[in-house]
Amino acid sequence: MDDQTVLKTTPLHALHLSLGARMVPFAGYDMPVQYPAGVLKEHLHTRTASGLFDVSHMGQVVIRAKSGAYEDAALALETLVPVDILGLKPGRQRYGFFTDDNGGILDDLMITNRGDHLFVVVNASCKDADLAHMKAHLAGCEVELLEDRALLALQGPRAEEVLAALWPDVVEMKFMDVRDALLHDAPCIISRSGYSGEDGFEISVPADQAEQIAKALLEDLHCQPIGLGARDSLRLEAGLCLYGNDIDTTTSPIEAALEWAIQKPRRAGGHRAGGFPGAARILDELANGTARRRVGLKPEGKAPVRAHAKLYADPEGRTELGEVTSGTFGPSVEAPVAMGYVPTRYAEPGCQIFAEVRGKYLAVTVTALPFITPTYKR
DSSP: OOGGGOOBOOTTHHHHHHTTOEEEEETTEEEEEEOTTOHHHHHHHHHHSEEEEEOTTSEEEEEEETTOOHHHHHHHHHTTOSSOOTTOOTTBEEEEEEEOTTSOEEEEEEEEEOSSSEEEEEOGGGHHHHHHHHHHHOTTEEEEEOTTEEEEEEESTTHHHHHHTTOGGGGGOOTTBEEEEEETTEEEEEESOOSSSSSEEEEEEEGGGHHHHHHHHHTSTTEEEOOHHHHHHHHHHTTOOOBTTTBSTTSOTTTTTOGGGSOGGGSTTSTTOOOSTTHHHHHHHHHHOOSEEEEEEEESSSOOOOTTOEEESSTTSOSEEEEEEEEEEETTTTEEEEEEEEEGGGOSTTOEEEEEETTEEEEEEEEOSOSSOOOOOO
8 A cells, every 4th residue: 555545534533443433534634423323313413412423624824924013914825715805803713615716715724813824724635725825825924734633513402512521611612613622721712603404612722632522522312423424414404505516616605605704894895805815707797696506405305416416407307407506305303415516597496307217217307405494693
């Protein structure tokens, strides 16, 4: 086996094996896709109680201006993302994306104002490219990948209760708040956010104390370990994009229905309008719309419609419209759920189109996203 095929492991690898996880390769890592309970039960447990996910494969990055001023780091990063980072208050987090010169999406990420620096979490599959991109373009900043941290996601309606047993102050946090905390004397960074549509937290912890903290959380009977399988079905029901499936360099933020993440100061007429890669296209699409849009799709019946299934205007498959980008069975909605891109004139909720599945054309209804009602603590 050469070095190219050796999978990396997270600091929780031994714990996953001890819990009976089925491991699969994902973004260069050996990751748990499910535990003995299975994807369906793990999904429903997260929706009704709380689930603990290992997301240590993600990239945790610190951006610090050489001047030491937060404003300088924020303005530097604004040259790469169409997001208002200067206006982000200390201890607050915001969703954003790197764009390229054509207005396509290089990656999506979470950005936090940590007072005197930025803390950024990027996708595992884009980690190396993102790091190189930032180092190449943020000349006035130090950009550091934190190699000695793990990342845990605790999600679900009982997540606050589970975490409060280790850190009672968590009850004061609102959605997208970020705080420092000591968990078992380990210095942690806790954000009230996640990727499930539920209330929850992402917890950056020292790698050498990750297993201890994970075990402490799992001691709560309401908390169970959850694998990548349920993480995918949870995020799809919540209408959240997966980079490489629903968004990539061929999709603009406006086509992807992510314009809500572009704040007023970066839009036409704003104090710092434009100034990011692909701004001409993205600002034009904000003003004039796009030829296609990402939409929710509800297939009829119980059979899921998977990624790459072609979408058509007619039940004979004569007029191709686009394709499904993500699709699975949604355990919480007890029906198949999917997302994909269609011409804008077909993007109205209630519009009926057809998906090709094994040579048949199944009726699919365009629907508003998300499929579930999120329970974020505002």
